[in-house]
Amino acid sequence: MTAAPRVAIIGAGPAGIYAADILLSRIPDARIDLLEKLPAPYGLVRYGVAPDHPRIRKIIDALHDVLQHPSIRLRANVEVGVDITIAELLAAYDGVILATGADRDVALDLPGADLPGSFGAADFVAWYDAHPDVPRTWPLAAETVAVLGAGNVALDVTRILAKHATDLDRTDTPDDVLDALAANPVRDIHLFVRRGPADVRFSALELRELGEQRDVDVIVDPAELELDAHGERMLEQFSQRRIILRTLREWAERPPSSLTASRRVHLHFRQRPVRIEGEQDVTGIEMERTASDPLGRMIGTGDLVHHDVGAVYRAIGYRSSSVPGAPFDEASGVVPHREGRVVDADGVPIPRLYATGWIKRGPIGLIGSTKSDAAQTVQHLVDDLAASDRIGDESDPLAHLTDAVDWTGWLRIDDAERRVGAQRGRERTKLVDRDDMIATATPTPPAVGDGLKAAFRTHPAGIAIITAATQGGPVGLTASSVASVAVDPAAIMFSVTRATGSAGALLDADTFVVHLIDEDHTDLAQSFATSGADRFTPEQGWIALDSGEPHLPGARAALRCRALHTIPVGSSTVVIAEVLDVVAGPSGRPLVYLDRRFHSLPTHSERN
Numbered sequence: 001m002t003a004a005p006r007v008a009i010i011g012a013g014p015a016g017i018y019a020a021d022i023l024l025s026r027i028p029d030a031r032i033d034l035l036e037k038l039p040a041p042y043g044l045v046r047y048g049v050a051p052d053h054p055r056i057r058k059i060i061d062a063l064h065d066v067l068q069h070p071s072i073r074l075r076a077n078v079e080v081g082v083d084i085t086i087a088e089l090l091a092a093y094d095g096v097i098l099a100t101g102a103d104r105d106v107a108l109d110l111p112g113a114d115l116p117g118s119f120g121a122a123d124f125v126a127w128y129d130a131h132p133d134v135p136r137t138w139p140l141a142a143e144t145v146a147v148l149g150a151g152n153v154a155l156d157v158t159r160i161l162a163k164h165a166t167d168l169d170r171t172d173t174p175d176d177v178l179d180a181l182a183a184n185p186v187r188d189i190h191l192f193v194r195r196g197p198a199d200v201r202f203s204a205l206e207l208r209e210l211g212e213q214r215d216v217d218v219i220v221d222p223a224e225l226e227l228d229a230h231g232e233r234m235l236e237q238f239s240q241r242r243i244i245l246r247t248l249r250e251w252a253e254r255p256p257s258s259l260t261a262s263r264r265v266h267l268h269f270r271q272r273p274v275r276i277e278g279e280q281d282v283t284g285i286e287m288e289r290t291a292s293d294p295l296g297r298m299i300g301t302g303d304l305v306h307h308d309v310g311a312v313y314r315a316i317g318y319r320s321s322s323v324p325g326a327p328f329d330e331a332s333g334v335v336p337h338r339e340g341r342v343v344d345a346d347g348v349p350i351p352r353l354y355a356t357g358w359i360k361r362g363p364i365g366l367i368g369s370t371k372s373d374a375a376q377t378v379q380h381l382v383d384d385l386a387a388s389d390r391i392g393d394e395s396d397p398l399a400h401l402t403d404a405v406d407w408t409g410w411l412r413i414d415d416a417e418r419r420v421g422a423q424r425g426r427e428r429t430k431l432v433d434r435d436d437m438i439a440t441a442t443p444t445p446p447a448v449g450d451g452l453k454a455a456f457r458t459h460p461a462g463i464a465i466i467t468a469a470t471q472g473g474p475v476g477l478t479a480s481s482v483a484s485v486a487v488d489p490a491a492i493m494f495s496v497t498r499a500t501g502s503a504g505a506l507l508d509a510d511t512f513v514v515h516l517i518d519e520d521h522t523d524l525a526q527s528f529a530t531s532g533a534d535r536f537t538p539e540q541g542w543i544a545l546d547s548g549e550p551h552l553p554g555a556r557a558a559l560r561c562r563a564l565h566t567i568p569v570g571s572s573t574v575v576i577a578e579v580l581d582v583v584a585g586p587s588g589r590p591l592v593y594l595d596r597r598f599h600s601l602p603t604h605s606e607r608n
């Protein structure tokens with residue numbers, strides 16, 4: 001192949017981004033389209049890694065640097081299999097790499113697993129990490145909780161449940177999560193591991209972190225740390241497990257008098273769940289003690305233990321979802337492949353289709369391991385490209401995806417998150433709502449935002465945004481931009497439709513008068529409609545524009561204004577107008593209707 005190949009990568013998690021990076025290092029003129037179903041890139045680094053692990057989250061900085069490459073086109077908010085098919089991609093690209101990761105919990109086949117109060121860790125993680133597609137409330141009502149699992153996700157869930165919300169204040173956690181965690185009544189968290197203490201999958205560092213939290217004690221029964229022959233063998237073989245056992249023993253040796261924290265994490269080993277109990281909600285869990293047979297296999301002992309708990313978190317593993325149109329092995333939960341070349345049911349490689357990351361290897365391993373994984377897959381892609389003819393069609397297969405969030409759109413979201421975060425002394429606060437993210441990413445709001453920024457520079461005292469339109473419907477403003485506006489206006493913002501409204505012509509005048517009218521003033525509204533002033537409907541708005549009258553009788557207030565900025569938005573014009581003068585209404589102090597609440601507006605002389 002001689003011409004620059006075009007490659008589509010599905011999934012902008014670390015696996016997809018590393019694959020893009022490695023591909024560009026091997027074929028510098030390759031053109032890469034990176035498709036991502038969420039409005040934001042970075043996969044589980046953004047929506048899985050715990051918020052109190054900022055050092056790991058920093059990996060995003062390195063991934064960001066890769067995505068800036070001019071040969072990579074990000075198209076987020078595009079779900080392959082829904083917005084575009086695998087077949088369409090295979091027809092248009094010289095190579096297609098699946099890097100769709102894992103996004104849900106492994107099912108736990110256990111009586112009571114579906115009871116309210118039995119939660120999958122993936123759902124809980126998605127909630128506290130502000131995933132845009134999960135409900136924004138979480139029922140944190142139990143004082144005693146069970147967590148099932150022996151890996152780092154189980155530790156993350158335990159730590160976040162035990163954490164005092166104020167200890168997450170400096171992280172990117174959204175306020176609704178912090179509020180819910182602040183009201184969490186939890187006192188005791190029981191973490192159950194099926195195997196013995198020498199068989200856990202925790203990393204030593206993450207386990208240690210559990211004991212370093214403010215006002216949280218970790219409690220270990222020394223009897224649970226006794227090792228059988230299998231455990232002794234594990235310790236001899238793996239240094240990490242020796243470190244883990246040392247930490248556990250330190251905790252087990254603490255005198256009970258030193259355990260004074262308001263929250264406690266109890267670690268239990270060699271117990272496996274038998275049933276989750278409860279009629280309407282979870283009320284308890286029955287566990288069975290386990291042991292290792294001479295070959296190290298875990299067996300049940302028949303010895304049952306009951307624990308009263310009000311919630312159960314199942315952290316027993318993640319699972320990938322299939323991508324429509326691509327093969328998927330339901331049994332192993334991955335895409336069938338040979339060293340990254342995707343194969344069909346007969347084991348024959350599907351031309352131009354590859355896989356990398358958790359969808360290839362299964363949901364195990366740290367972020368770093370997706371890099372070596374991507375290197376293997378990309379090597380095969382490069383070999384195959386060298387041996388193949390280019391598809392050659394230069395039309396853009398993604399041209400119809402007009403709702404896609406591109407790199408500039410993501411930078412706008414990134415910027416908005418950093419600005420909201422900076423107000424709280426944090427690096428960022430995540431935007432959560434998908435529509436809000438997309439509105440922030442799309443070009444229209446920034447045009448308004450630019451005008452707003454300019455108006456703020458002129459009027460640092462503040463701008464009132466009157467969301468009602470005089471005509472043509474309200475302007476689409478993102479919640480965050482409305483929330484950031486001061487209440488005390490030195491300028492106002494509203495929208496008009498130039499084409500049909502007389503208001504449009506008024507804006508060309510040097511000054512004009514804005515009358516603020518009460519919602520229930522329908523007679524006044526009608527007189528406006530017939531008098532040739534701007535049209536007005538009580539449902540739509542409370543603002544009317546007029547050139548003459550200094551104060552319309554019956555109006556709450558009248559503001560003499562001059563247009564500062566006019567910004568076209570669709571068929572309307574958003575106007576930011578400087579308030580030159582305030583004419584008090586009949587009741588003395590005028591009021592501005594702002595975001596469906598009345599706020600007091602100082603008179604001109606009070607402002608100066």
Ligand SMILES: Cc1cc2nc3c(=O)[nH]c(=O)nc-3n(C[C@H](O)[C@H](O)[C@H](O)COP(=O)(O)OP(=O)(O)OC[C@H]3O[C@@H](n4cnc5c(N)ncnc54)[C@H](O)[C@@H]3O)c2cc1C
Nearest residue numbers: 011013014015037043044048080100101102357358366367
């Ligand atoms: C709770 C949790 C905590 C973790 N903490 C750590 C940690 O502290 N340190 C560490 O090193 N590792 C951690 N990991 C592991 C790490 O997150 C993974 O190794 C890594 O994210 C896997 O990368 P990936 O790109 O294969 O998958 P993902 O990160 O899942 O990325 C896949 C991407 O594909 C997108 N996608 C899926 N389907 C489609 C589709 N049809 N169309 C378009 N896009 C699609 C997804 O939205 C996602 O953005 C953690 C994992 C979890 C679950």
